[in-house]
Amino acid sequence: MTKFPTILVLVLAAALVAFSARAQEKPKLDVEALSQVMPGHAEGVLDYDMATGLSTGTNGVFVRYGKIVLTADAATVNSKTYDVTADGHVRIISGDQIWVGDHIDYNLMTKVMRTEQFRTGKSPVYAAGYGLGGDVSNQVYTARNSYVTTDDIFQPGYRVRASRIRLVPGQYVEMWNAVLWADNVPVFYFPYYKRYFDKRANNFNFTPGYRSSYGGFLLGTYTWFLNDQVDGVIHADYRSKRGPAVGPDVSLHLGRWGEANLSYYYLFDTNPNTSTNVFPQFGNIPKNRQRFYMGWQATPSTNLNLKAMVNYQSDPLVLRDFFGGEYDANPQPNTFVEAQKYSDNWSLDALATPRVNSFFNQIERLPDVKLTGFRQQVLDTPLYYDSESSIGWYRAFNANATNGLYTTSSGFYTNSALRADTYHQVTLPWTFFNWLNVAPRAGGRFTYYNRSSYANGGTEGVSRGVFNTGMEASFKASSLWKDAKSPLLDVDGLRHIVEPSANYVFVPNPSVSPSTLPQFDGEMPAMLISPVNFPDYNSIDSIDTMNVIRLGLRNVLQTKRAGDLDDLLNWNLMLDVRLDPQPGQSRLNDLYSEFAFHARSWLSLEEQLRYDTEGGHLNLSFHQLTFTPNDRWSWGIGHLYLRGATWSGGLWDENNFISSTAFLRLSDNWGLRAQHDFNIVTGRLQQQYYSVYRDLRVLTCALTFRVQDDANNNKDYTVAIQVSLKAMPSRRVGNDAVNPYGLVGE
Helix, strand or coil: CCCCCHHHHHHHHHHHHHHHHHHHHCCCEEEEEHHHHCCCCCCCEEEEECCCCEEEEECCEEEEECCEEEEECEEEEECCCCEEEEEEEEEEEECCEEEEEEEEEEECCCCCEEEEEEEEEECCEEEEEEEEEEECCCCEEEEEEEEEECCCCCCCCEEEEEEEEEEECCCEEEEEEEEEEECCEEEEEEEEEEEECCCCECEEEEEEEEECCCEEEEEEEEEEECCCCEEEEEEEEEECCCEEEEEEEEEEECHHHCEEEEEEEEEECCCHHHHCCCCCCECCCCCEEEEEEEEEEEEEECCEEEEEEEEEECCCCHHHHHCHHHHHHCCCCCCEEEEEEECCCEEEEEEEECCCCCCCCEEEEEEEEEEEEEEEECCCCCCEEEEEEEEEEEEEECCCHHHCCECCCCCCCEEEEEEEEEEEEEECCEEECCCEEEEEEEEEEEEEECCCECCCCCCCCEEEEEEEEEEEEEECEEEEEEEEEECCCCEEEEEEEEEEEEEEEEECCCCCCHHHCCCCCCCCCCCCCCCCCCCCCCCHHHCCCEEEEEEEEEEEEEEEECCEEEEEEEEEEEEEEECCCCCCCCCECCEEEEEEEEEECCEEEEEEEEEECCCCEEEEEEEEEEECCCCCEEEEEEEEEECCEEECCEEECCEEEEEEEEEEECCCCEEEEEEEEEECCCCEEEEEEEEEEEECCCEEEEEEEEEECCCCCCCEEEEEEEEEECCCCCCCCCHHHHCHHHHHCC
């Protein structure tokens, strides 16, 4: 008996395994009468010829091959070649792409299709036409006399029709000699048109309207998509009282190198000084007004973050006059470049903030490099170590009075210096009695300012040393009530957590008084309580003696809702007791309260308070009550009070506002929205928005009326209409709730 060589046996075994694997990977072909998978459908007839491998069905046929499903009135399926000839109400579902026709020849394996008449779609884009043919190798189809639309009905209200198209299923369609039709009226001609089978598409949006300070206006945008890496918007606007404006927005999608956005906007403003009666410190604003924005963010590796932002403005009021939403969010936008490299225990940050606008106060950092050591254990000891070290070149600018925009004569001044700073701290955390956490700490800081120019006239190098010590103590206690129930508050059991804390901080007099140092990182006036721990307290140049105990109390009530743990109530209290108050300081700092009550998943109350315990003044009060009981209506009402006086290191003007936003969906096609901002101090309804939304099946539109009543200015009235394709809305759902300026084209 002859034995096969061992190597031949292994080759045969490997071939059998490979063949078996391929057989397992091959999808199963199922051919059934449609009545078998859709009970109630008329009984179908299905015949199978074993010799030819043909399955022939009538009165409803169902075919499944992997993720492909085909249904038709009648069909013939070849189980050897996977060719299907289907007739009558043919529907093919391949992934998220749908094909419909009366007669289709289709290969289940190659996905090649031939049909005289077809309809296809992948929401929100649909196509239809005649004479569809396929390319086997590239999965590319061509057709004639076809159209694309986002209107998902048999007779679409609008469509882009072309004499020749090239279609890549599930990806895009290209069209030549294309015409945009609205009903039966030709509107626009495209020599070439490309449309992706998703929400990317070249499209126009227009916002016509009237505003007191603009006159009649028409804001036009053309959204374009070049490819997966580049898309953007072109703006072409006209305001009858202010003149024309144009500019492009470009978005770059760079893969591992992140996302970049560039925007340029130019206005020839025929009446640029309309707003300067509110800001008399501004002189003549130029007619040629512009702004440039660049933002970039990337994470090229898992432990490297890169960011950059450039904000250039030709004058300090261009945002206020034409980009109200951005101005409200940040009236003095910054320019910076930042890189962060980090590991488990360390982080290296580099920051540069060049000055590009001479009319804003700014600290220029060219650059500022910081090495941060996160809290980490020191070898096998019970000690923990953290640190921050930085070096940088800094210049402090006041606004330039020589650029013709300011009427003041103070000019600008600079503090400039190279500053090197290093801080190191050791903490010894202990736990006593298995519940009391105590963490004494000690740290030291050394800061050097080189020979430079100071506003107070100093020109010599300065070194400063700071020592700090202290201790933090806290514990946590909880109690559980499993049987606590309340249908009103949707409570299913309660757990109460209480966490009192005391944090003592002592800083003796620094070796150099902060009054003799340049204030690049000085303490800024703040409505919220500043941290007292180092290095969280990062106002490096203003560090002074400190002897304070911060008392804290946190209360949390938790319950189960829909099987998940939810905070019913969360209340934090903080109070600083100054053991050695400095001149101008009280013994007790403001009592700070932060409160959140989620009565139901659709009802919440949030609150922030600052109360001057010695003077008996309420310095800050903020409340926000939100109702969202269903998707038909919602209402939010808020109140902000800010006491006008010198407190917390700043001089504050009194503010007392009530704001309200309500939305009501009358039906699937109609909606209403109203927003009011009432200034209690001046008794003015400072801002009003009223919007009516209409769903027109293909289009969505919003008619908005706004009234602004700013101090020392005439009332400004605006009415605007926004119309956009429903599949590609100009504003995302919910954006108008947080940024209503978009409703009037700002």
